[in-house]
């Protein structure tokens with residue numbers, strides 16, 4: 001018993017020790033921010049912490065609604081990116097001819113500065129109609145008693161924003177699927193030949209599993225990029241989500257709100273990233289995600 | 291406290307008897323400085339002295355701490371307790387002379403962007419820049435050529451490591467540790483990855499180099515026959531935590547050659563060592 | 572991770588690039604060309620057969636016609652965008668290497684700053700664009716274009732910094748021990764091992780880095796409206812001219828692909844000891 005609790009204590013100590021630099025960085029950041037703001041002493045150049053927080057508080061309801069909206073899109077984008085990335089990755093890795101034929105396109109699509117494409121996604125889905133899977137009452141309805149359920153409603157759907165997020169997040173998964181599948185050691189290839197495995201069996205029993213660690217470790221980039229995609233789409237092409245709120249703040253020259261929104265985006269993105277990575281770590285074989 | 295005084299007087303002895311490598315009640319605990327439950331006692335109370343010009347092998351089951359022992363002698367690892375000295379100087383002190391020690395690793399260490407010759411020359415460049423050695427570059431360049439032919443890599447001086455087999459790369463690593471002519475050679479299963487024939491050949495070569503250059507060699511191997519064939523003494527380590535379980539004197543005549551392995555004495559010694567080894571498990 | 576990766580994308584199943592014969596290469600090029608032609612034909616066919624509204628769903632012909640029509644405007648706008656992207660890129664690259672060296676040389680510094688670096692790399696830095704524009708416009712409205720340079724650096728810097736740090740650090744234990752045995756100084760470690768060892772990583776960072784610098788510059792222009800390709804894209808979108816937006820995508824994509832290919836070619840020349848890949852890591 002006591003050995004166990006001692007071990008727990010030791011583990012907790014180590015965890016704290018490991019989180020220490022992060023904590024110090026955080027505190028340093030806050031001190032630095034407030035220090036600079038005080039030295040400049042002008043909330044129109046650098047908003048101080050108090051001003052930023054009060055600007056945020058004034059529009060807390062909007063922020064919560066918009067953040068929920070954004071990260072519902074991110075979830076859809078992420079799932080789409082992983083599903084399509086793996087599926088297309090397997091196909092492209094399997095079919096040599098197809099791989100060669102699509103090579104230039106893939107490289108081009110990878111290299112193109114993606115934000116330029118965001119408005120096209122939005123317009124296409126406006127014209128073609130987007131597709132709502134289901135809706136639910138967002139957290140804001142519970143946080144703010146004044147808010148009606150209708151205002152807090154969040155739609156999970158396939159629309160311009162979420163597909164664009166998926167497009168941006170797609171490449172890491174896609175590419176690591178191809179790489180992983182092609183890295184199957186020759187001896188397994190030989191084993192398959194000896195056993196008379198069909199092509200599909202090779203994929204099912206060997207190649208896909210060989211690619212799994214690669215896929216799992218690419219998930220980190222995909223989470224990051226799905227967030228980037230969704231926020232870029234929001235702030236340069238649509239008027240939804242937390243991304244658009246920065247543009248709004250900028251247009252009205254409200255620096256306190258702008259600071260607040262940027263800060264919220266950074267914090268929520270970081271938290272979402274850690275959660276997603278933790279989840280993936282939890283569901284994949286140990287050691288896949290480092 | 292008493293212990294320390296004892297150690298001190300022992301150290302003084304060491305210097306007078308002219309030991310080249312000496313371990314003095316050395317303990318090594320991995321992870322001793324972090325959280326307690328993860329620490330591993332790798333070596334315990336090691337006392338081992340190697341005389342100048344002696345060839346000593348260390349054998350022991352995998353994971354018993356052989357590499358750890360060697361790395362402490364090389365100054366790569368710090369002993370948790372006790373002291374490790376080379377030529378009477380603590381290996382962790384600034385007076386320790388790097389050029390006196392050569393280390394051959396268990397796996398080939400060759401920089402893939404340097405040619406074989408340049409890889410061999412690397413220690414010379416570093417030691418010269420640091421003022422540890424001061425002979426002419428051309429001297430070492432000639433030496434590199436000699437070494438290349440010595441280890442059977444003539445004609446490969448301008449190749450890159452990627453173009454060589456694992457065994458050939460290992461020979462590059464060996465040449466690298468010989469180029470600056472250290473008086474102490476620490477070798478960690480240097481021939482482990484070679485085929486039997488090359489291994490026998492390099493064993494003979496190593497004995498020849500040892501005899502001609504009067505080096506002190508601490509040699510690690512898991513091949514008991516190799517240990518008998520090469521050494522003056524064989525140290526047997528026990529499984530974790532590694533302790534000196536046995537020291538066997540090898541009284542085979544020198545110089546040794548291919549025929550040595552056929553002598554009755556060799557067979558006896560080898561059998562004895564095998565027996566000792568077995569009794570450990 | 573993607574860094575070491577994509578080379579396989581272009582390889583045959585047999586893989587051995589060194590032994591691939593010319594006919595193999597010709598087959599691959601032919602297939603690629605054929606694939607492109609097929610794609611364009613398919614695209615054109617779909618738009619004609621379904622008689623899609625060219626305003627929203629232009630065919631390749633429509634895009635090319637539009638490209639030719641706006642070519643002079645693009646040529647006029649390109650220098651601004653490219654100089655922001657290139658200058659920002661080179662600045663970010665230099666900074667990333669210069670800063671990675673002391674970080675790798677001192678464990679303590681690295682431990683202290685790594686959470687900040689990783690954290691900043693994780694969040695969508697591009698969301699800072701309006702803030703940067705706001706600040707620059709506060710400083711001087713006539714120099715608003717500086718915001719694009721800043722964004723290029725800000726977006727491209729962190730991935731390249733992490734690539735450089737990873738590269739300088741990724742030497743195996745035996746090599747590290749070897750350096751220790753010879754008593755190599757920190758500088759000698761860099762000179763003989765770390766710089767060379769880091770090169771493949773740095774090149775991977777350089778590939779994604781250029782794409783990111785372009786993103787920074789283009790989004791900067793898009794939001795601030797300073798003259799450049801980005802603001803042209805914004806105005807094309809404002810008029811819902813998808814063909815024009817496509818033409819712009821085509822130009823930007825070809826430039827980025829070109830730069831990535833150039834980096835790749837330099838890389839495969841310089842790093843003879845291992846295979847290089849076209850797509851870098853993010």
Ligand SMILES: Nc1ncnc2c1ncn2[C@@H]1O[C@H](COP(=O)(O)OP(=O)(O)OP(=O)(O)O)[C@@H](O)[C@H]1O
Pocket residue numbers: 320321330331332350351352353354355356357358359512530
């Ligand atoms: N860096 C380390 N941290 C923690 N434990 C270690 C470390 N290095 C080695 N050990 C442990 O110390 C013990 C001795 O390791 P060492 O590498 O010296 O063994 P070895 O005798 O050389 O084995 P082998 O014959 O397999 O090479 C092993 O049990 C190993 O698990």
Ligand SMILES: [Mg+2]
Pocket residue numbers: 356357358396478
């Ligand atoms: Mg070992």
